[in-house]
Amino acid sequence: MKESFWGIFVILLGVTSVAFIFFFQNVTNTDEQNYILLKEITEAAMYDAVDLASYRRTGTVRIDREKFVENFIRRFAESVTIGNTYKVEIYDVNETPPKVSLRVSTKLQSNVTEEIIDFDISNRLDAILETPY
Numbered sequence: 001m002k003e004s005f006w007g008i009f010v011i012l013l014g015v016t017s018v019a020f021i022f023f024f025q026n027v028t029n030t031d032e033q034n035y036i037l038l039k040e041i042t043e044a045a046m047y048d049a050v051d052l053a054s055y056r057r058t059g060t061v062r063i064d065r066e067k068f069v070e071n072f073i074r075r076f077a078e079s080v081t082i083g084n085t086y087k088v089e090i091y092d093v094n095e096t097p098p099k100v101s102l103r104v105s106t107k108l109q110s111n112v113t114e115e116i117i118d119f120d121i122s123n124r125l126d127a128i129l130e131t132p133y
Contacts, residue, residue, distance in 0.1 A: 030084065030108050036125045037079050038104050043070035046098055046129045061131050062096040069093070074102075084108065098129035 049068035055061055069090060080086055084106045092101040103124040109116055 030081075030106065031121050031123070033081070034104055034106060037076065037103075038123050038125050039127075041072060041075045041079065042100060042102065042125055042127045045075060046100060046127065050098070050129075051095075059094060061098060061129065062075040063093070063129065065093045065095055068100065072102075079095060099127070101126045 045068050046063055048071045049063040049065075051062050051064050054097065072090070073088065076086075076088065087105040088102065090100070090102045090107070094100075101124075103122060105120060105122040108119040108121055
């Protein structure tokens, strides 16, 4: 009888451990995916928004604000996980020198036990487009 209780304890401990690992892996993957997407998409959208006519005329690098926002939202919408709700806040877009400040927030719900736990994951990025001379 004593050995069977130990067997049940080990099985319950294993199931509980797997549930916690799954829970924390889901939260960590969502945060990491959001940050990598934010960084890569911001860089690509800034390169797409470079105003080539202004560069050819004056030699200064500047981005078009509307084109950046349009490219960023389109690329971000194509790449995110469908099951999550995202909130994109673009704080500052400087055209010359090219600088962007933005934040992406998402709400993640998970239930390890019977209660639902909400997480607010927020990633903020300030990006400057650097060009070699």
